Amino acid sequence: MNSMPGQLRLNWQDPVTGEQKSPLLTCPIALGRDFSQMPSEIEGQRVARLVLNSNQVSRYHTLLTWQSGHLCVVDQNSSNGTWVNGLLQTSAHLSTGDLLKIGPYEITVMFTLDGSGIPAALASEQSTIQVPEPIVALPERAEIGGSSRDLLPPAFQSHQILPQDLYATQLPVEEIDYLAVGAGLGSFVWIDYLRLFGASELQVRALGIDDRPYARYQRLCANSQIPSHERLRSNSDSCPDNIWGWPGYALREAWQEFNQGQLKRAGQYLWQVFAEPTFAQTYTPRAQNVFASIDREAIRIGWSQIYRFGRVRSIRQTTDGRYAIAYSPG
Template sequence: MEIQLTWNDPVTSEPQQQIARLPIAIGRDQPFLPAMLDDQPVFPLLLLNADHEVSRYHGLLFEVEGQVIYEDRSTNGSSVNGQSISRDRLRLYPGDRLQIGAYLITIAFARLAAPTQVINPPLAAPQSTIIINPQEASIPVPPAPARLSTIIFNPETDRIESRVESNVAPSRPTVTTRNVFPPADVFAADRVSISALHATGYPVEEIDYAALGGGMGSFVWVDTLRVSGVKPDRIAVLSIQKKPYGRYATLLNNCQIPRYKRIRSGSDSCPDNIWGFPGYALREAWRDTFSGRVGAALGYLWQVFAEPVAADTYTPIADNVFKSMDREAERIGWDRMVRYGSIRSIRKTEDGRYAIAYSATRPPGAPDYRFLLAKYVHLCTGYPAIKLLDDLQEYRERTGDTKSVVHGYEPHDHVFEQLERKGGTLVIRGFGIVGSQIMDRIAKARKVNPRIAVVHLSRSPRSGNKFGRAKRKVENHWEFQPFNWPKGTWGGDMRSMLEAADPLRRRELLTAWGGTTTASRGPWRRTIKQGLQEGWYTIKFGQVDKVDRSPDGKVMTYIRSRDYDGIDKIEADFVIDCTGLISDPKEHPLLNDLITHYNLDLNPQKRLNVANDFEIQQMRNDRAKMYAAGVITLGGPYAPVDTFLGLQYAAHRSIESLARHRAPGVHYIEGLNSIVQWLRWLGNQSP
C-alpha cells in the first residue's frame, strides 16, 4: 500500500508532500532506521530536529490486512489527532494527523501516478531516503509544486495586487517592449561584454557600490557604508520606493499597526543608528521627560530593564522609527544616491564587475532602460509576495471572492467597518503579531457593536518551542517571543553555534528555536482572556477540510475536529489569514533569474546560500563581490534575518568583509573612528 504524507515545514511553514510505499520508518538518524522488515524494504523518512524531540528511530508506519498502523518506538512519544501514544500501536485513517516533534503530518491513502524517479544525486543517504533538504539529498518522488501566491508586490509599482487566476506565476505587468530589455543576446552570456552593453545604445553608469532593493535592508547597508567612509557619489541605490520604509509601513498599516502604534522590535535595534545607543526607549523617555510625562518615561526604562520577565517587552512606536530614519537619510545623503529603478536582471561582466539592467520608467511613462555597472553589490529585495493558506487560496480562485477571505497583510479595513455596522463572525487563521493586532482592532470594533464573535482556528494546541532547558512562554495558545532570543543571536552563544554549524545542523537549530512570534503586551492579552471568559472568542483545533461559500454568501469552513469524529462546520462573514509572507527567492522574478542563470546553490531552507559574511560566493567575479541580506538568507549564519537587528548584523559583517578586502573608501568602524562617527551622528553631521 502507498500513502501520502503532507506537512508544513516547521521553520518556513512551506507545504511538503511525499508519497511512499509502506512500511515507512520515521526518525532523525539513518543508521538507526531498519533497512528491511519481514523481508520488505523499509522506506526511511528523516525528520531534522535539533532538540531531539524526534528520536533516532521514532516510529513505524506499516500495513496489516489492509489497515495502516502506526507504532511509536520512541522515548519522546507521538500523538495522533491530539491523542498521545508512547510505545504503542494505533490504526490510522485518511485525514489523521500524526504529530512527531515539531512535525504535524497528515495521512492520506494514494497511488503513485508515475514511476519513482530521483531528483538530485544523494549526498550521504541511499536513493530511497527522504531528507527534508532538497539541495543535499535524494527524493524518490518529486514533491507536488507549492501553490502560487495570489497576492504579489508589483515589481513596477510595489503595490499589493490580488490575483485570482489559477496557476499563474507572479510576473511583471505586460509591456510591449518587455522582451527586448535586457537584450537577450547580450545577457545570455555568463559574463557580458562591456562593449556589447554600450553598443545597445542604452545609458551605462559606472559606480563602486550598488544596493538593490531600496528598502530597510538597503538603507541599513548604505548607512553602514557611509559611516565606514564611502562618499555618496560612489554609491547607487536602485529602488521603486519613495522612502526606504515604504513597503514596511504599508504592511504595518494593512495589518492594523498605524504609525502611532508600537511595532515588533527591541529598543536598541535602530535602523538609523548602527551603534544602538541611545535606543528608542531612552529617546522616548527623554522626550516624555521634557514633556512633563515623567511617569511614562520611567516606565519605558523599567520595561527595558525588566523585560520580558517582570514587564511587557518594550517596542518602539512606528512613527518614531520612521522619523528617525528620515533624519538619518538626510544626514547620509540618501536621496542623492537613489535612482528610480525596477531591476530586470544581473550579470557578471568580463572585466570583473556586475551589470544591472533596470527600467527607470515611472509609470505611466515611456520606456527608459538603463545599465548600472558596479564592483560591489548588495541584494536585499525583501518578501516577494504574500502567501494565502492553500484552502483559502483555492476558495478565492474558485469564487473570485477577495473581500470575505483576506490576508492580514492586505488592505482589509472593510472587514471591521462591516462588523461595526452589522456585527457578525470572524474566523482568524494563524497566531503571531498580525493575529494579536487583529484582536486589538476587534476589541475596538466590539465597543461600537458587541455582536461580534471571533473563532480562532489552529491545527493543534501550542506548547511553546523549547531548546535545552529553555522554553517559550505560552498563554491561551499564544506563544510569546522573548527578546533575549534575537539579542542572544547577535553576539551570544546561539549566534556562535549557528555560525559554526553546517547547513543541515543550522536547519535543526532553527527548527528547535522557532521563528519570531509576538511580543507580550497587556492590552491584547487582556482582550483574549476577556473574550474567552465572555464566550465571544473561541479557539478551535482541527484540520481544515475545505472552505466553501454558503447559499447566503457567507464563508463556510469545514474542519476535522480534534474532539470528536466527523466534520465541524463554521459559518463566518469573514476569514483573515494571519500566517505570514512568502520568502522563497524563486518567487521573485529578479532572484529567480539570477538563481537559474548561474545555477546558484540554495541552502536547506531553499534560500540563497551565503557565507558567514553574507557574501554569495558563487557570484564572486574576480575581486568583485555580491552580498545578500534579509529573509532571502534564512537558514544562513544568522537566525532573525528579517528583523531590524538581523539587517544591521548582516550589514556590519559585509562591511567588515569589504574593509578586509580593501574596497575603495571603506574603513573599519572601530576604536577612535567609531567614537568620532557616533559623535557626528549625535550632532546630525554628515559622516
C-alpha cells in the first residue's frame, strides 16, 4: 500500500432520512458495519473507519487505499459484495466520480491526486476519523420516498392508539412486559436489575442498533484515543455488570495478576484501591476488562434473547395505559 497526497470526499444520501453526508477523509479508509472489526492501522498508517450500520453491510466490508499511484477499492470477502458503477468487483481502480454501492448505500467518490479540485470551503476542513451515527437501511429502496412519518401505519398518526388497531395493520405485533429503547449501557444496567429481581428474558426486550450494549461507548473511546488496553476514568466499584460493586475491578485485576504470578503488581492494585486518594492515585480499570465483564454478564442474563435489532420510528400510548413502539427491523 502506497501513501498518496490528497483527500477523498465521499458523498451519499442517508437511505432512511434522505440526509446528505459528505465526509472528507484521508486514505486508507475502511467501511463496514462494526467499528471494532475494522483495522485501526495498516502498515503503520492510521485507518479512517466509516460505520455503515445495515445488516446488508459486512462487519468489515471494504477498504479504500492507494496502490501504485491508483486509488483502489478492495472488497474484504463481504457477504453482499462491493459494486463499482453497477459491476460487482473484488478489487478495482477508482476514478473521481465513480459510484460505490455497499448494501443500501450508494457512495460517490471524489478526489484529485494533488488535493486540488476540492472546493475551497471543503478543502479547508480538517481530516478527521468520521464515525457517523449508525443507521438502519430499509429493505427496499422504493419505500424510501418520504419521511419516517409517511412510513408509519395510520394508527400512529393519533396521540393514543387502540390496541386492536395495531393488530389491524397486519404487521407483526409482539406484546412484552418490559422494553428498553436504545439497547445501550443504560438499557443493559436496567435490564440486569430486572433479571436479578426475577424477570424472565422472555418478559424483557432491548431495541437498538448495536448488539453489544457498550458498542457506542467503545467507539467513543477509540475516537478519543483510548484503546482497549488503556484505563478508563472510572472507579473500581463502578461496575455496569454488577449492581453490588463487589468484587470491583481492582480486586478482579489483582486476582488475575496473582494467578499469573505477578504478586507485586497484584499488591499495587490492592494498595491503590485501599489507599486512594490520599496515599495513592485513584485506581481506574482497563477498558478491555470492563467490556469483557459486560460480555460475561450479558451471556448470564440472556442478552442475545433479549436484544432486537431495529430503529424506533414512533412511540405512542395506548388507550389502556401501555405503550406501542413502531420500529424498522434491520
